[in-house]
Amino acid sequence: MENLIGLLVASPLLGAGILLTGGKRLDRVGHWLGTLLALVSFALGVALFANMLGKDADDRGLHSHLFTWVPVGGFRADVGFQLDQLSMTFVLLITGVGTLIHIYSIGYMEHDERRRRFFGYLNLFLAAMLLLVLADNYFLLYAGWEGVGLASYLLIGFWQHKPSAATAAKKAFLVNRVGDIGLSVGIMLMFTTFGSFAFADILPKAQEASTTQHATVTGIGFMLLLAACGKSAQVPLQSWLGDAMEGPTPVSALIHAATMVTAGVYLITRSGAIFNAAPDAQTAVVTVGAVTLLFGAIVGCAKDDIKKALAGSTMSQIGYMIMAAGLGPIGYVFAIMHLVTHGFFKAGLFLGAGSVMHGMNDEVDMRRYGGLRKYMPVTFVTFGLGYLAIIGFPGLSGFFSKDKIIEAAFAKGGTEGWILGCCALLGAAITAFYMTRVMIMTFFGEKRWVPDADGHEPHPHESPSSMTIPMIILAFGSVLAGGLFSINSSFVKWLEPVTGHSEGDSPVSAGTVTAGTMVALVIGVGIAWAMYARRSVPAVAPRGSLLTRAARRDLLQDDFNHVVLVRGGEHLTRSLVYLDHSLVDGVVNGTAASVGGLSGRLRKLQNGYVRSYAVSMLGGSAVLVAATLLMRAV
Amino acid sequence: MNPANYLYLSALLFTIGAAGVLIRRNAIVVFMCVELMLNACNLAFVTFSRLHGNLDGQVIAFFTMVVAAAEVVVGLAIIVSIFRSRHSASVDDANLMKL
Numbered sequence: 001m002e003n004l005i006g007l008l009v010a011s012p013l014l015g016a017g018i019l020l021t022g023g024k025r026l027d028r029v030g031h032w033l034g035t036l037l038a039l040v041s042f043a044l045g046v047a048l049f050a051n052m053l054g055k056d057a058d059d060r061g062l063h064s065h066l067f068t069w070v071p072v073g074g075f076r077a078d079v080g081f082q083l084d085q086l087s088m089t090f091v092l093l094i095t096g097v098g099t100l101i102h103i104y105s106i107g108y109m110e111h112d113e114r115r116r117r118f119f120g121y122l123n124l125f126l127a128a129m130l131l132l133v134l135a136d137n138y139f140l141l142y143a144g145w146e147g148v149g150l151a152s153y154l155l156i157g158f159w160q161h162k163p164s165a166a167t168a169a170k171k172a173f174l175v176n177r178v179g180d181i182g183l184s185v186g187i188m189l190m191f192t193t194f195g196s197f198a199f200a201d202i203l204p205k206a207q208e209a210s211t212t213q214h215a216t217v218t219g220i221g222f223m224l225l226l227a228a229c230g231k232s233a234q235v236p237l238q239s240w241l242g243d244a245m246e247g248p249t250p251v252s253a254l255i256h257a258a259t260m261v262t263a264g265v266y267l268i269t270r271s272g273a274i275f276n277a278a279p280d281a282q283t284a285v286v287t288v289g290a291v292t293l294l295f296g297a298i299v300g301c302a303k304d305d306i307k308k309a310l311a312g313s314t315m316s317q318i319g320y321m322i323m324a325a326g327l328g329p330i331g332y333v334f335a336i337m338h339l340v341t342h343g344f345f346k347a348g349l350f351l352g353a354g355s356v357m358h359g360m361n362d363e364v365d366m367r368r369y370g371g372l373r374k375y376m377p378v379t380f381v382t383f384g385l386g387y388l389a390i391i392g393f394p395g396l397s398g399f400f401s402k403d404k405i406i407e408a409a410f411a412k413g414g415t416e417g418w419i420l421g422c423c424a425l426l427g428a429a430i431t432a433f434y435m436t437r438v439m440i441m442t443f444f445g446e447k448r449w450v451p452d453a454d455g456h457e458p459h460p461h462e463s464p465s466s467m468t469i470p471m472i473i474l475a476f477g478s479v480l481a482g483g484l485f486s487i488n489s490s491f492v493k494w495l496e497p498v499t500g501h502s503e504g505d506s507p508v509s510a511g512t513v514t515a516g517t518m519v520a521l522v523i524g525v526g527i528a529w530a531m532y533a534r535r536s537v538p539a540v541a542p543r544g545s546l547l548t549r550a551a552r553r554d555l556l557q558d559d560f561n562h563v564v565l566v567r568g569g570e571h572l573t574r575s576l577v578y579l580d581h582s583l584v585d586g587v588v589n590g591t592a593a594s595v596g597g598l599s600g601r602l603r604k605l606q607n608g609y610v611r612s613y614a615v616s617m618l619g620g621s622a623v624l625v626a627a628t629l630l631m632r633a634v
Numbered sequence: 635m636n637p638a639n640y641l642y643l644s645a646l647l648f649t650i651g652a653a654g655v656l657i658r659r660n661a662i663v664v665f666m667c668v669e670l671m672l673n674a675c676n677l678a679f680v681t682f683s684r685l686h687g688n689l690d691g692q693v694i695a696f697f698t699m700v701v702a703a704a705e706v707v708v709g710l711a712i713i714v715s716i717f718r719s720r721h722s723a724s725v726d727d728a729n730l731m732k733l
Contacts, residue, residue: 606731606732610728615656618656
């Protein structure tokens with residue numbers, strides 16, 4: 001079975017290699033090949049999953065060492081794969097959702113002449129993401145981490161002829177670099193502290209190391225958090241995700257909702273032992289999570305672009321996961337559980353949004369939609385189920401996973417627990433509000449369509465079956481996953497051997513939390529109903545309050561970055577250049593000039609006249625003789 | 635006769651030689667002035683040898699003569715070759731060794 005793990009990664013990698021180098025002769029079969037190889041990877045994942053289920057809970061880890069990648073003295077980086085329950089969960093999510101989105105893209109990208117290249121990039125992404133979650137050491141994980149960053153860059157900028165897409169790709173890449181620096185510094189710190197990159201060498205020793213080198217372990221935790229912030233679009237590195245919606249919608253669904261952006265949650269959960277040993281870093285993690293879940297939710301409320309509203313929602317939901325991961329052993333399992341259910345319903349929502357755009361001439365402004373439920377019944381139902389799942393409607397996926405996270409937040413205990421729990425409840429209410437808003441503005445109310453710039457009247461129609469089938473399957477996932485995971489706490493039992501799990505001592509009972517969540521849900525839906533269903537939606541956005549206007553501009557994140565980082569950086573570099581010119585160059589040039597001037601004067605002594613040399617010799621001898629005599633006399 | 639008189643003569647000859655070296659331009663004359671200085675030193679050595687009653691000064695005078703002979707050989711050869719190439723025996727004309 002171990003050998004299959006390598007194939008899992010190799011299959012999509014092979015696809016990427018063939019599709020990206022094969023040239024135009026593959027144009028007619030490229031998308032089928034890419035989908036097939038993704039499906040192969042999924043089939044291998046299922047086979048490994050079945051094999052894993054057949055073993056005892058404590059004996060499920062598989063390990064496969066391929067070769068030593070960088071052997072230099074004491075520095076050793078291996079290419080080795082580790083498949084345990086945590087990796088397995090990700091493998092199934094990545095290959096499963098990935099395959100569905102490949103199928104969806106066959107229909108969605110049908111009219112794009114660069115479809116083969118698109119599938120090559122998608123396969124490249126799958127390979128890199130699988131490498132990330134299967135690596136058995138941080139060095140290889142970093143390779144996967146950079147690989148998904150590259151694939152994300154290529155896919156956001158896939159329509160590179162649009163300047164906005166090219167800029168968004170660059171922005172995503174650059175912001176991710178900041179996080180990547182955190183990861184690389186973290187890995188270097190781990191190597192100097194533990195002398196190895198392997199999870200097996202580092203994680204079991206983290207607790208022990210924190211007693212002697214507490215500051216270092218905390219530093220590693222902060223660096224890993226920075227990395228997670230970059231990749232998972234958490235405050236303060238969140239600004240790239242909204243713009244990343246410039247990419248094709250399947251990309252937004254796969255990379256910027258279901259899988260890649262959750263890599264930060266994976267990193268924190270995988271490095272749980274380090275965070276458990278560094279409480280300060282954990283506090284930072286929950287703070288980042290709580291701030292982001294409110295930040296993303298508020299941004300999601302104000303956006304009229306359907307994809308950007310969903311992007312705000314993604315940011316907010318990942319905030320929930322990061323917060324849960326920061327709670328320690330009481331939260332890891334629920335972070336991953338929400339990650340999986342979110343993978344289903346958010347991918348489904350994005351695919352639904354893509355289907356709507358497909359039928360509406362690529363219009364993204366929700367103020368130009370309205371009443372689409374009659375024209376796109378399948379999209380309406382699948383999107384609606386995803387909507388019910390994300391707001392936590394009882395019985396659907398989001399209800400189980402989000403409720404558990406809110407419970408865990410209260411269970412953190414003390415004032416911290418109350419603050420986190422209330423943030424999470426408030427976030428749930430806002431989630432219900434903005435998702436209801438999206439739902440009503442898109443599918444209910446009267447038609448607000450207008451002809452596009454070329455005068456084409458939109459003719460909303462249902463998408464082809466290659467697009468609707470993945471949406472239907474994901475809708476099933478959105479409905480059922482949470483319930484399946486919760487029967488007998490099966491998901492907790494499944495992940496517990498890897499991440500550890502403890503029931504917190506919650507000051508409020510589970511029933512109270514559920515009731516609170518329901519109240520939050522009703523309030524959110526009710527306000528949205530009153531604002532958007534009882535009244536007609538204006539086709540042009542009203543001016544709105546100060547908060548609305550700020551949220552439309554992503555709560556001024558770009559303005560903040562511009563003023564603080566861009567301007568600040570400019571001023572800093574300018575002053576450094578000035579300092580360099582005046583001080584450093586001044587010292588160097590001054591020394592050179594004074595030496596030059598002095599030697600110019602000394603040079604005049606070397607005039608070539610023998611007699612002048614003779615005078616200086618005579619004078620020197622006279623001085624020497626006089627000095628000798630004087631010394632004698634004294 | 636008072637030995638100090640020899641020393642006065644020696645100092646006088648040395649001064650004349652040194653002044654000649656510094657003032658005259660003709661290489662041959664400068665050369666002769668150098669010889670004059672050397673011989674003034676020889677005179678002083680011999681005088682001191684006589685004063686102190688040992689032979690050290692005389693031995694050194696012989697050494698000086700040997701050095702002077704060697705110096706004449708080399709020095710005259712240089713002067714002749716400079717004269718051949720530059721058609722002048724003036725020391726001020728041979729002033730190429732400068733920055």
